[in-house]
Amino acid sequence: MKRALISVSDKTGVVEFARELVGLGWELLSTSGTMRMLKEAGLPVTSVSDVTGFPEICDGRVKTLHPKIHGALLARRDIPDHMRQLEENGIGTIDLVCVNLYPFRETIAKPDVTMEDAIEHIDIGGPSMVRSAAKNWESVTIVVNPEDYATVISELKADGQTSMETRLQLSAKAYTHTAEYDMAISAWMRARAGLPEKLFLEYDICQPLRYGENPHQEARFFKTLKPAPYSLATAEQLNGKELSYNNIQDANAALNIVREFKDKPFAVGLKHMNPCGAGVGETIAEAWTKAYEGDKTSIFGGIVAFNREVDLETAQMLKPIFLEIVMAPSFAPEALELLCAKKNLRVLKVDMEGEVTKQMACVSVNGGLLVQNQDLDICSLSLDQCVTKVKPTEEQMKDLEFTWKMVKHVKSNAIVVGSGGMLLGVGAGQMNRVGSAEIALKQAKASLLTEDSERSDAGSLRGTPLNPPRGCRGVDEGVVDASTKVQRTLVLASDAFFPFDDCVTLAAQYGVKAIVQPGGSIRDEDSIKKCDSLGIAMLFTGQRHFKH
Secondary structure: OOEEEEEEOOOOOHHHHHHHHHHOOOEEEEOHHHHHHHHHOOOOOEEHHHHHOOOOEOOOOEOOOOHHHHHHHHOOOOOHHHHHHHHHOOOOOOOEEEEEOOOHHHHHOOOOOOHHHHHHOOOOHHHHHHHHHHHOOOOOEEEOOHHHHHHHHHHHHHHOOOOHHHHHHHHHHHHHHHHHHHHHHHHHHHHHHOOOOOOOOOEEEEEEEOOOOOOOOOEEEEEEOOOOOOOHHHOEEEEOOOOOHHHHHHHHHHHHHHOOOOOOOEEEEEEOOEEEEEEEOOOHHHHHHHHHHHOOOOOOOEEEEEOOOEOHHHHHHHOOOOEEEEEEOOEOHHHHHHHHOOOOOEEEEOOOOOOOOOOEEEEEEOOEEEEEEOOOOOOOOOHHHEOOOOOOOHHHHHHHHHHHHHHOOOOOOOEEEEOOOEEEEEEOOOOOHHHHHHHHHHHHHHHHHOOOHHHOOOOOOOOOOOOOOOOOOOOOOOEEEOOOOEEEOEEEEEOOOOOOOHHHHHHHHOOEEEEEEOOOOOOHHHHHHHHHHHOOEEEEOOOOOOOO
């Protein structure tokens, strides 16, 4: 008669599994809690203590650590001397082990867990049995996951034994089970012992990808064990094609921006990891209108994310535009129906509730890994941070706060220009800061001057030179938004300090009236003096946001 040892913490489906084994003529061995459960189900089961001739001791800490257990698991059936030794010592073989381990992760996840409680949930005998069975996989079937019960029973019914292929796969899963278990224990203990020399990473496969950044690169998407808000790993895809590597990168960048804005409806458009339009409004439709008007060209083929439910009005504005992805916490039924009419448009419902906790940001480098905490911190702005004679107005402070949150998510060197809760210009990833400023300011100027010919009193402004006209739109007058005929005051944000006053000079030429930057340059005074001479307000945050 073949024997199976069953001792599990996760008792999902174990009674049904054991009943199938008994029906196939197997003898069951078990320990304490699992044994009671099997007996209550009316199944014949033998105590491990009856097999070893030794009682469970030390509050159950010692029960399976015995030669009659491990000899039964480790003996090679194809080595006569091994089998002779089993016979001489009265040891019968164990052919199947069904074991999963004490809930250590669940225990340490409790906010009030004590060291004593955690230690008591470190399994010793379980991992030993799992490893012994897995080592002798050619003869022993090891099952650590209830999801594999059906496969094992199916093969036993068909052939009287599991296949070599299945036993090898189950052995690999068993070693993974103990490795993850030991890694959780080690990481937890090392954190309490103050030992930072090791880094343990544990992720589960979320999905294989067709390819990486380019078709010749292989790629997979892995997820953390603990779900997190603003995560694509737990997002629900409601429509469209499978996400690609680049889709996931860009969509994640968009979600990182969205989580900065909670108080009012917000929309952002993104291309190649940088925002190309963003806006806040009283409604989600108004927010999207601002985001789209900021850069109608770059959003083509881009990704859009919202922090509020997408309604029908917003969906109607989105539908004519070629987009890769639309993300939101929810979609009104009629809005979802309209968007899903575009079969290739990826529509994602993303959990945006709950507190965002710091995670490690990892970057692979040749022969190593760079690790840092995610940049989740961002300081609030106040007039106390103003370093110039001119102070920003209340409306300018709102726009400075908006652009300060946006510039954090733009590739360095980063400059953004905004007005009225609307992103108008983005300068990203340039080798010098004034280059980024020039790009952002020219784009802002073009955004404000562009309008359809039928709405223009002076004819089409498309093709208007990007250099700002002197006199009519200087630092005193602000900038006129040609499409709405409203006076706009531009503000500018920089992710790091100005090394010279050239960015201030350039900003003034485009009508910028307020600037926010970290400060910290040995030439800060030059920029302050230039702002004072040009009537520009400037805030120093003392916080840098490089993004490489």
